[in-house]
Amino acid sequence: MIRAWLVLAGVAFAHLVVRTRQTLVATMGVAVGVGFFLAVSGMMSGSQQDFIRTLVDSAPHIIVRDEQRSPGLQPAVTAFKGAAVQVRGVRPKDEVRGLKDWSAMLDDARALPGAIAAPSLTGGVAVRFAGRTEAISLNGIDPRIEGKLIKLEETLKGGTLADLLVRPDGIIITRPLAQRIGANLGDTLVVTSAAGVLQRMRVVALIEPDARAGFYAGDNTAYGLLRTAQVLFARPNIVNQLHIKVADPEQADVEAKVLEGRWGYKWESWQERSRDILNLLVVRNVIMYAVISAILLVASFGIYTAVSTSVADKRRDIAILRAMGFTGQDVQQIFLVEGLVVGVIGALAGFALGTLLLEALSRVPLSINGQPLELPLDRGPLQYAIAGAASLASALVAAWLPARKAASVDPVDILRGAA
Incomplete structure (x- = not known):
């Protein structure tokens, strides 16, 4: 042969x-x-x-938000379920925002093999400096953990996340935002939340857009200490997000669905957030x-x-x-x-x-x-x-x-x- x-x-x-x-x-x-x-x-x-x-790398693998996958029914609808009744002009029930039992949810997320999780309080604020005002999203974080979740530290210029622990009134903003309002490192900004609380915060670091670092949150994103954000938003001991990094990013969607079925809140994986892309x-x-x-x-x-x-x-x-x-x-x-x-x-x-x-x-x-x-x-x-x-x-x-x-x-x- x-x-x-x-x-x-x-x-x-x-x-x-x-x-x-x-x-x-x-x-x-x-x-x-x-x-x-x-x-x-x-x-x-x-x-x-x-x-x-x-x-x-630009965001946690899983983000838990203080909202449900499907909105709950209003009391007026559930009270007359199946009846031939039409209710008009009923004031919808206001929901108290914030994650309930968030500490237990955090422990459950950290129980995943190789997972890292941290609480966060996020909301919109207005920053004012030298007569210029900008609306931004402020993320109250735990600097000791957040740096392990996303590649934020590599993009910081003039300071580090640890500076937020030294200065609780510190704030980290992006360089494009600083240029728009004319602020520099060490300047003090006037920050006002929707709750009407006004606080002066000092710029301790700038986020530099860097394609090599593989992370950039957006021009109108800022970071501060979690406790400071809770005071600013008048929400003591409240968090509205959990940030989770899992060992295998490809399994984030599967693990998010399992934990969502257990806790009921919206557990959003990076695959779900980027589905269209x-x-x-x-x-x-x-x-x-x-x-x-x-x-x-x-x-x-x-x-x-x-x-x-x-x-x-x-x-x-x-x-x-x-x-x-x-x-x-x-x-x-x-x-x-x-x-x-x-x-x-x-x-x-x-x-x-x-x-x-x-x-x-x-x-x-x-x-x-x-x-x-x-x-x-x-x-x-x-x-x-x-x-x-x-x-x-x-x-x-x-x-x-x-x-x-x-x-x-x-x-x-x-x-x-x-x-």
């Missing part, structure tokens, strides 16, 4: 060597297709992985692989042409092989081997070309807001495996069509015609 395969491979190699120029062109076509496949897929996949990593990424992947598959499809035409020409030129040789005892399947395998050899050599050359293209892309100078940025690229083995498998599959399909035609050649008709 092995000897028979060696004979078939020897005949296939002889055909390829005789037609060196055409073999080289077909091989280069596969190499270019595989190389650009790796470059495009590496760039697109790398940017997607970097974007998802930013989504995961993730769906767009799926569409983007379909378009990407369709385009780069078309590149390989074009390259496979070179193999089809090379094998078809070889079949046409070797019809007499095929007849002689059949007369010597080679079966139609043997002949078909010869030309399949030709296509496979071209595909393998082209894929290996394409790997080298793709690696060079990825290296060149990594050296392209990019910047965002004046800060250098390295293009995220995926150079993992999966991309090479996909490119190699796709090139070999297209090579076999392109060679199979003319190989099947070669297998159906009638040696008697060809030899008789030659005579």
Whole structure:
């Protein structure tokens, strides 16, 4: 069996060597297709992985809010349930906001393997400085834990989260917000909440938008100490959010649903918050692989042409092989081997070309807001495996069509015609 395969491979190699120029062109076509496949897929996949990593790191994996998944029924509706009664002008029941039994919920969340959880009180405030007023969202946090949940510390300039523990009246704002109101580090802002409480807070650090850090909450977001926020919002010992980081971000959606069924509040995972974006990424992947598959499809035409020409030129040789005892399947395998050899050599050359293209892309100078940025690229083995498998599959399909035609050649008709 092995000897028979060696004979078939020897005949296939002889055909390829005789037609060196055409073999080289077909091989280069596969190499270019595989190389650009790796470059495009590496760039697109790398940017997607970097974007998802930013989504995961820019906010807690799970956020618990003081609201229900579905709004509760009003008392007027439940009092006359199923009756032919229509109630008009009833004042809706006001709900007391804030998480009930939040300390027990926090302990339950921390019981998850490898989980980190922290309470938070978030609300809208107005900050005023030098006659300028801006509406922002103030997050009252525990600085000792919040820095482990999100990559906030890496974006701070001029201070750290620990400064909030030293100065309970401290506030951390974004640099764009500071520029709009004309404030700098150490300046004192007048902060007013919806409860009518006014408090002077000192800027202890600035959040610098930095694409390399993988985190940015938004221009109108600020951070302060949890106790200070509770005083400012006139809600002592109350929190309206829990921030949770789990060991495996991919399991955040599953764990959020389990805990939501247990406690009833809205446990929102990062997948749920980013559902529309993730769906767009799926569409983007379909378009990407369709385009780069078309590149390989074009390259496979070179193999089809090379094998078809070889079949046409070797019809007499095929007849002689059949007369010597080679079966139609043997002949078909010869030309399949030709296509496979071209595909393998082209894929290996394409790997080298793709690696060079990825290296060149990594050296392209990019910047965002004046800060250098390295293009995220995926150079993992999966991309090479996909490119190699796709090139070999297209090579076999392109060679199979003319190989099947070669297998159906009638040696008697060809030899008789030659005579």
